[in-house]
Amino acid sequence: MARRLAILGCGTMGETILAGSLQAGSFGIGDIVATVRRPEHGHALHERHGIEVTTDNAAACERADVIVVSVKPQYMNELLDDDRMRAATAGKLVISIAAGVRVGTLGQWLPGAAIVRAMPNTPCLARRGMTVLAPGPRATEEHIAIARELFSPVGRVLVLEDKHMDAVTSLNGSGPAFAYVMLEALADGGVMMGLRRDVALEIAAQVFLGAASMVLDTGLHPAALKDQVTTPAGSTIAGLLIMEDGRIRSVLARTIQEATKVAASLGQPTPPRTGDDEH
Numbered sequence: 001m002a003r004r005l006a007i008l009g010c011g012t013m014g015e016t017i018l019a020g021s022l023q024a025g026s027f028g029i030g031d032i033v034a035t036v037r038r039p040e041h042g043h044a045l046h047e048r049h050g051i052e053v054t055t056d057n058a059a060a061c062e063r064a065d066v067i068v069v070s071v072k073p074q075y076m077n078e079l080l081d082d083d084r085m086r087a088a089t090a091g092k093l094v095i096s097i098a099a100g101v102r103v104g105t106l107g108q109w110l111p112g113a114a115i116v117r118a119m120p121n122t123p124c125l126a127r128r129g130m131t132v133l134a135p136g137p138r139a140t141e142e143h144i145a146i147a148r149e150l151f152s153p154v155g156r157v158l159v160l161e162d163k164h165m166d167a168v169t170s171l172n173g174s175g176p177a178f179a180y181v182m183l184e185a186l187a188d189g190g191v192m193m194g195l196r197r198d199v200a201l202e203i204a205a206q207v208f209l210g211a212a213s214m215v216l217d218t219g220l221h222p223a224a225l226k227d228q229v230t231t232p233a234g235s236t237i238a239g240l241l242i243m244e245d246g247r248i249r250s251v252l253a254r255t256i257q258e259a260t261k262v263a264a265s266l267g268q269p270t271p272p273r274t275g276d277d278e279h
Contacts, residue, residue: 003031003146006064008057008079009071010034010045013097016124017068018049020153033060061088066095066146067113073098073267080109089113093143095150099169100266103136103162114138116147119168120154122176129155130172134162169266170259178255183208 005027007014018034021027033052036042042053054060057079061067067089071079076098079085090112097118106115115136123129131151135144144159151157160168183204190200214225230236 003027003065004063005032005066005068005150006060007032007034007068007070008060009069010036010053011070013120013122013124014068014070015045015049016154017070017120017150018051020124020127021150022049024149024153026149026153033063035060058082058084058088061085061092064092066093066150068150069094069096069098071098073100076101076106076267077109080106086110086112093139093146095147098267099173100166100263102165102267103134105267107136107138114140114143116143117162117165118147118151119165119173120151121172124151124154127154131155131157132165132168132172133157133159134165135159136162166263167256167260169263170256173263174259175256178252179208 005021007018010018014034018032021032022029029050030052032049033054034042034045035054035057036045037055039055042055045051046053069076069080076096086109089110092113093116094106094110094113095116095118096106097120099119101117103115103117106117107113116139117134117136118131119134120131121129124131129151131154133144133147133151135147148157148159183201186207187197187200187204190203191197195203211225214220215222218225226240230240
């Protein structure tokens with residue numbers, strides 16, 4: 001069945017979803033319309049992908065069957081709590097990637113739409129991302145399948161209940177930043193022991209990529225994989241004990257706990273903006 005996709009606020013993540021959909025053939029160039037706040041950004045987007053671009057969000061929704069909302073969370077109220085938007089989205093699938101804006105809130109703003117909340121992360125830009133979907137009460141299996149189809153080209157996809165999405169935001173959305181800090185720290189250790197910076201970074205990055213792949217590909221618990229490389233009186237156990245001395249497990253777990261608390265407040269509205277809304 002022919003479908004038309006609208007991406008509202010087509011910034012970095014919106015363009016990533018757009019490019020993935022085009023590459024996978026989920027939508028054709030003529031089936032996609034994107035919205036931007038600044039006309040010059042829209043011209044550049046059109047030049048890169050050949051799609052239709054407009055500054056009228058409601059008009060884009062009126063012509064679409066599937067709508068991805070990709071504006072900052074604090075501006076969602078301003079965009080969606082509008083009679084024209086309610087009419088334009090009625091009976092359609094609306095997918096929001098705004099952190100902190102719950103399915104129930106989205107449903108209050110757009111009572112006639114089928115809502116799916118999504119939390120992708122920045123590795124989607126490298127087609128190695130993770131996206132978690134939380135369907136609203138009006139979302140059917142077909143709607144969830146469409147959402148999966150949108151995000152699968154840029155990484156893995158899971159479906160969870162909306163009550164888990166603040167934790168997902170901290171672990172999945174913020175998690176790459178935490179991983180970068182750990183990766184950089186390991187590379188620093190390599191530099192301290194005589195490796196060139198570029199060499200240490202390449203090795204550390206590949207270690208993270210390889211270790212993560214082992215967990216996903218084998219299904220083994222990280223502790224079991226850790227034990228496979230921890231030999232008696234070896235260098236690995238010596239390093240692991242230093243990590244335990246620094247309470248690294250507690251620090252990382254508390255990091256997710258604190259980030260989750262902040263994630264829960266991200267959907268609060270702010271005064272009307274004067275700048276760009278894409279991200």
